[in-house]
Amino acid sequence: MxxxxxxxxxxxxxxxxxxxxSAVEASTGKPLEGSFGGxxxxxxxxxxxxxxxxxxxxxxxxxxxxxxxxxxxxxxxxxxxxxxxxxxxxxxxxxxxxxxxxxxxxxxxxxxxxxxxxxxxxxxxxxxxxxPERKPAPKPDLRLRxxxxxxxxxxxxxxxxxxxxxxxxxxxxxxxxxxxxxxxxxxxxxxxxxxxxxxxxxxxxxxxxxxxxxxxxxxxxxxxxxxxxxxxxxxxxxxxxxxxxxxxxxxxxxxxxxxxxxxxxxSSINPVILFPGALKNRAEQIATGFVNSLVLGAGQFCTNPGLLIAVEGEDLDTFIAKAGQLLPDMPAQTMLTGSISKAYCEGVARLEKHPEVTLVAKGKTGGEFDGVASLFQASASAFQAHHELQDEVFGAAGLVVKCRDVAELESVLDGLEGQLTIALHVDESDMEDAARLRLKLEMLAGRLLVDGFGTGVEVSPAMVHGGPYPAxxxxxxxxxxxxxxxxxxxxxxxxxxxxxxxxxxxxxx
Amino acid sequence: MxxxxxxxxxxxxxxxxxxxxSAVEASTGKPLEGSFGGxxxxxxxxxxxxxxxxxxxxxxxxxxxxxxxxxxxxxxxxxxxxxxxxxxxxxxxxxxxxxxxxxxxxxxxxxxxxxxxxxxxxxxxxxxxxxPERKPAPKPDLRLRxxxxxxxxxxxxxxxxxxxxxxxxxxxxxxxxxxxxxxxxxxxxxxxxxxxxxxxxxxxxxxxxxxxxxxxxxxxxxxxxxxxxxxxxxxxxxxxxxxxxxxxxxxxxxxxxxxxxxxxxxSSINPVILFPGALKNRAEQIATGFVNSLVLGAGQFCTNPGLLIAVEGEDLDTFIAKAGQLLPDMPAQTMLTGSISKAYCEGVARLEKHPEVTLVAKGKTGGEFDGVASLFQASASAFQAHHELQDEVFGAAGLVVKCRDVAELESVLDGLEGQLTIALHVDESDMEDAARLRLKLEMLAGRLLVDGFGTGVEVSPAMVHGGPYPAxxxxxxxxxxxxxxxxxxxxxxxxxxxxxxxxxxxxxx
The missing domain is CATH 3.40.605.10 (Aldehyde Dehydrogenase; Chain A, domain 1)
Incomplete structure (x- = not known):
């Protein structure tokens, strides 16, 4: 061909x-063979x-x-x-x-x-x-397709x-x-x-x-x-x-x-809710899964997990510590285009400069067109006061939102925009709370998932890859x-x- | 109560x-018992x-x-x-x-x-x-509702x-x-x-x-x-x-x-297409059905037949003559509100004054809040040149569009807006033409019907009461x-x- x-x-x-x-080589920014007419x-x-x-x-x-x-x-x-x-x-x-x-x-x-x-x-x-016999008027033949x-x-x-x-x-x-x-x-x-x-x-x-x-x-x-x-x-x-x-x-x-x-x-930031029981029993395991999902494909998935929501405390600290320990080993990855890479860098820079946001860790640095994975944290009250923290940063950037208690966690959910996916990490002890929240979450996303991450969208008769506006x-x-x-x-x-x-x-x- | x-x-x-x-008595314009707070x-x-x-x-x-x-x-x-x-x-x-x-x-x-x-x-x-055994990645359980x-x-x-x-x-x-x-x-x-x-x-x-x-x-x-x-x-x-x-x-x-x-x-003017064979064999019968449908409920149905399209000639003349003969006996009917009655009168007046439109016949006159059935005719070229002739006149007003031949009839269809219904009157000899036109008509309306009129919307699993914009x-x-x-x-x-x-x-x- x-x-x-x-x-x-x-x-x-x-x-x-x-x-x-011209087509552009993503890793170098140099033109590839062939010229295309608009x-x-x-x-x-x-x-x-x-x-x-x-x-x-x-x-x-x-x-x-x-x-x-x-x-x-x-x-x-x-x-x-x-x-x-x-x-x-x-x-x-x-x-x-x-x-x-x-x-x-x-x-x-x-x-x-x-x-x-x-x-x-x-x-x-x-x-x-x-x-034809029906009274007062005969019934017509109706067919639909x-x-x-x-x-x-x-x-x-x-x-x-x-x-x-x-x-x-x-x-x-x-x-x-x-x-x-x-x-x-x-x-x-x-x-x-x-x-x-x-x-x-x-x-x-x-x-x-x-x-x-x-x-x-x-x-x-x-x-x-x-x-x-x-x-x-x-x-x-x-x-x-x-x-x-x-x-x-x-x-x-x-x-x-x-x-x-x-x-x-x-756009979607695909919230991940970490319930207390799950965090208590397997904070490190979830952190590993999360980091892997965050960096997959340089984070360039519509279902990339850009937001974590959890109640603050020792277990969440363990989660953050583990993620913060894994991230620096994650290699930088070539992003799809120069402008996507630039927009990602700018988005990360905005978070770094944000007075209410703290950096947890960054991945390895790389070349001019590479994306560096980045994890941040903020308090729930800051997240709620600064709507721009809900803006998608397309790439491997995540934000942990720390809530004082379950009530504040629920109020964070109430302020969320429409999403493609919401992931819940739950243990037995969390199920009652999680089942109750389902009604709220159904109104916020097209797909709800348990103990996983949204990346990996099955092509299935039972898949919904969609969700309320603006997802x-x-x-x-x-x-x-x-x-x-x-x-x-x-x-x-x-x-x-x-x-x-x-x-x-x-x-x- | x-x-x-x-x-x-x-x-x-x-x-x-x-x-x-206040509520208003439709037939007199006088207030009825009871006052309503906004x-x-x-x-x-x-x-x-x-x-x-x-x-x-x-x-x-x-x-x-x-x-x-x-x-x-x-x-x-x-x-x-x-x-x-x-x-x-x-x-x-x-x-x-x-x-x-x-x-x-x-x-x-x-x-x-x-x-x-x-x-x-x-x-x-x-x-x-x-x-769980699927390679390279296990398949999740997915359910949808x-x-x-x-x-x-x-x-x-x-x-x-x-x-x-x-x-x-x-x-x-x-x-x-x-x-x-x-x-x-x-x-x-x-x-x-x-x-x-x-x-x-x-x-x-x-x-x-x-x-x-x-x-x-x-x-x-x-x-x-x-x-x-x-x-x-x-x-x-x-x-x-x-x-x-x-x-x-x-x-x-x-x-x-x-x-x-x-x-x-x-809004919809619910075109009725009279095919040559049907017109030849039963122009008067169709005219009777049409007039009855036109005046039903003072013409205040979304599916009221406001437009007839046919090829000119002796048979169409017979149709028009019969409709013109029946209409003067149709009693005026109280319309739903004073403003609907006023808008209807104005719509009919616009048609009467239109240089390209001729009056066929009117029904009996009535009181201040009554609608008088009215039938008009125009050439296909006039209809195509004056887009306002497609505007719905809510009430018992109809317009016959006379085409030189089947080709002109098809070009009239090409210029139609989206409709709730399109009715076709066909005989055996028309079926080939009509079947061919079905593809065009499907793109124009939510319901197609043969040898009837759109009024009478069956509540059925096979009903579509809808249609392309602006219907x-x-x-x-x-x-x-x-x-x-x-x-x-x-x-x-x-x-x-x-x-x-x-x-x-x-x-x-």
Whole structure:
């Protein structure tokens, strides 16, 4: 495969003429091979027009054909072989093992949605037969099914170059629902994006689908993304990124002539609550698990544990001491991009300078583009008085909030924003308190977990990777797991339709 | 029962001190017995605080208890007897038969949701068991369920004083989902609202539920409604009314610190497409059905057929002639309020004065507060050139759009806004064209129907009373039928929870 730097529109590569940019080697900041052309507004329109034209054919494909298409994408991605992994390593600074795992996750996710399509339950077929004898008025024949909402714009995420990017979860679930997809590739890994985009294009062609089912665009700024969300042919948006980016897209979408749903996964500090019994019995063990979760992938996970909440005392001191002892041995790690690394450094510096915050420990220092793990502590009253301490510092930064007692701990929870995950560490003696708190915690997060950390998001029918605003723009959905298909569907009811006019799945009696 | 004019908060009646207003007899414009006090911001806060406090208890009620509560509301409404019907007749001008039917529909709807609750499928329980042996990482135990989103604000509609009002579909579905409800009563039928609100309060008490589960507020302007939607304890909104009102609430909701979903059913002209074969074989029969649907309830249905689209020619002339012959015999009918009647008159006057629009016929004239049915015609090119001809004229006004050929008819469809319903009148010879158009029509409406009219919205598991913007604020849902319960739910995932900490429904293996 060659990286051409072209936009992928209509089954072809097209040179974007709206500026050029290079891919950058994450570990050195130096340009990598290949130059990428940004899309013009005309390119955006060409892509969405083709998507709209392809929509009626694609959404009426049989479940078998659609599942085969998802499977074909998985195969084409696997067929890219090591070139994909090597390119992604260079562009993101992520290690080989992580990227090989992520490739497996991406292919597995496509196959899971293929199964979900074949299963067919997402169609929500409902039959309510007529009763011409009913008084005072005869009862009509009513049938219902979910249909695809229309072409979907997907924004690739910086931190998962495969699993949340060109052929990641948003794309897989939108295609599964019957929606063509136009991807805005993330400029942090354009070569990786192009390789995967070409793989999807090949799958489209092999499956004999209209070329408009998939397109991928590069953007040198924000113009392409904004134009995509504003385009009347785009009917839903999938996004994973910053709160600033997500809320900007929400605004554009709500100001359209026809507003559309934006599914933006934005920011979360994923609170970890350490209950007294658990702390008493295994403070050091939990501290070890915590530090490992904190530094995983240089802390660049949406579910990174950025906040610990516990009641102060000897056991919490033991926890902090252990974490403080482990952290200095943690190597610095290359961050995804220069600007992410810079933002992380600035976030850590803000915490260091904060009058109410104390440094517990830092990891090893590294190169210019590396992130240094950092752990801080503050009192609950300081945390509550300074709302900015809830701001996500994207990377391996954590803050321990020390509460005077359980009542203060609960009041800290009351002041929390919406989160993707909340983790509880509990022993037998904590269960009553923890069970009572469940009601509060359910209102704060999409996933609650016990004796673990949020990193490691299982692709499962029972997964919710979502949560109340501002963790996401829409807490009623998930971006990981099979439930995500429902984002891109809407119900339609058919009344007294002659069989010949009914959509195929509703023709059965 | 006595009509006190009080707000219903916390199981009691409280006098609102933010202005007073009277109920008005729809047919005369004269004040009816009783004066109603508008709520202050403090009243709004009292209601939402109690709702929030009641939320944790109410959402954890067993399915049996929650179903019994819905059944109790139905019984209490029925127990109001004729007083309710008489009061609603006076306040709305709607005839006895219609209101008795609507009462049956309202009770039936509550019972349907009681069944839906008992069925339990809305909980979406999902179990994905652990696999500690999995490599490279053990698989956690994951369970998922839907939980209630939180307290819901419901806005009573003017045109259905029972079925879309205090204990109407939005209230029934929100209560079924486990959400406390705060109703903003419509000032067009405050006495009816209070009677029904008292019935709900009695049901709350009889079932031993916290009083905060239900509240009802009066508003002398827009202040109460706006404060409700802005209140941080309110987590979703149900609204049926004008586009102006609905979009105003959408704006408030999207600008909150934590944005919330607004389910607003707003405006629709419910296009009726007359295909050539159907017109040829039964133009007069369809015209009769159309006129009956147009004038039903003085045209004050969300699904009133306000637009007919057909290819010009002899058969369409026959249709128009027949409708024009029937209409003059249609009696004028009292409209719901003086302002609705005034807005209808102005809308009809705009059409009469429009240079591209011709009057076909009018119904009988009547009193000051009556609506006179009116049918107009225009060419397809005029319709396409004048977007204002798509504006809903709430009442019994219809417009026939005459197309040169099927291609022009399709281009008219391409320019249509989102609708609640689209009706197709077809014969055998039309089926191929109609089946082809289905794909276009699915993107335009929530319900498609053949050889009928949209009026008469069946309360059914297969009903979609919704549709793309601007018919509603959110085309992914319905406000009628059991599917409506999903508006007020969101999924939560529980990972590795000890049984004792799991919510009851997820404890099974």
């Amino acid at each position: 060659t990286i051409s730097g072209n936009l992928l529109i209509g089954g072809k590569g097209t040179r974007g003429s709206n500026g050029e940019f 899309a013009t507004k005309a390119d955006v329109e060409a892509a969405t027009k083709l998507a709209w034209q392809a929509f009626d054919i694609y959404r009426e494909t049989s479940l078998e054909d659609r599942a085969a298409f998802l499977e074909a994408i998985a195969q084409e991605i696997e067929a890219l072989g090591d070139e994909l992994v090597v390119r992604a390593m260079a562009e993101t600074g992520l290690p080989r093992g992580r990227l090989e795992g992520e490739r497996g996750r991406t292919a597995g996710q496509l196959r899971l949605f293929a199964k979900e399509v074949l299963d067919g339950r997402f169609q929500e077929l409902r039959f309510d037969p007529a009763n 979910n249909i695809a909402v229309g072409p979907v714009a997907v924004f690739g995420a910086s931190n998962f170059p495969l699993a949340f990017s060109v052929a990641g979860g948003d794309t897989a679930s939108a295609l599964a629902a019957g929606c063509p997809v136009v991807v805005k590739a993330h400029s942090a890994h354009p070569g990786t994006s192009e390789l995967v985009g070409q793989a999807v294009q090949r799958a489209v062609e092999k499956c004999g689908l209209p070329a408009g089912v998939f397109a991928m665009l590069f953007d040198t700024g924000f113009e392409v993304g904004q134009a995509l969300v504003a385009d009347p042919r785009i009917r839903a948006v999938g996004f994973t990124g910053s709160r600033r980016g997500g809320t900007a897209l929400m605004k554009i979408a709500s100001e359209r002539k026809q507003p559309i749903p934006v599914y933006a996964e934005m 996401t723009s829409d807490g009623r959905t998930t971006s990981v797991g099979t439930l995500a298909i429902y984002r891109f569907l809407r119900p339609v009811s058919y009344q007294d339709f002659p069989t010949a006019m009914l959509p195929q799945p509703l023709r059965q009696a | 006595t009509i006190s004019g009080n707000l219903l908060i916390g199981g009691k009646g409280t006098r609102g001190s933010n202005g007073e207003f 709520a202050t911001k403090a009243d709004v806060e009292a209601a939402t605080k109690l709702a929030w406090q009641a939320f944790d208890i109410y959402r954890e009620t067993s399915l049996e208890d929650r179903a019994a509560f819905l059944e109790a509301i139905a019984q209490e409404i029925e127990a109001l007897g004729d007083e309710l019907v008489v009061r609603a007749m006076a306040e709305t001008g709607l005839p006895r038969g219609r209101l008795e039917g609507e009462r049956g529909r309202t009770a039936g709807q509550l019972r349907l949701f009681a069944k839906e609750v008992l069925d339990g499928r809305f909980q979406e329980l999902r179990f994905d068991p652990a696999n 839907n939980i209630a989103v939180g307290p819901v604000a419901v806005f009573g509609a003017s045109n259905f004083p029972l079925a879309f009002s205090v204990a109407g579909g939005d209230t029934a579905s929100a209560l079924a989902a486990g959400c406390p409800v705060v109703v903003k009563a419509h000032s067009a039928h405050p006495g009816t609202s209070e009677l029904v609100g008292q019935a709900v309060q009695r049901a709350v008490e009889k079932c031993g539920l916290p009083a905060g589960v239900f509240a009802m507020l009066f508003d002398t302007g827009f202040e109460v409604g706006q404060a409700l939607v802005a209140d941080p304890r309110i987590r979703a909104v149900g609204f049926t009314g004008s586009r102006r009102g609905g979009t105003a609430l959408m704006k408030i909701a999207s600008e909150r610190k934590q944005p919330i979903p607004v389910y607003a059913e707003m 509603t604020s959110d085309g992914r849902t319905t406000s009628v039928g059991t599917l409506a319960i999903y508006r007020f739910l969101r999924p939560v995932s529980y990972q590795d929870f000890p049984t004792a900490m799991l919510p009851q429904p997820l404890r099974q293996a």
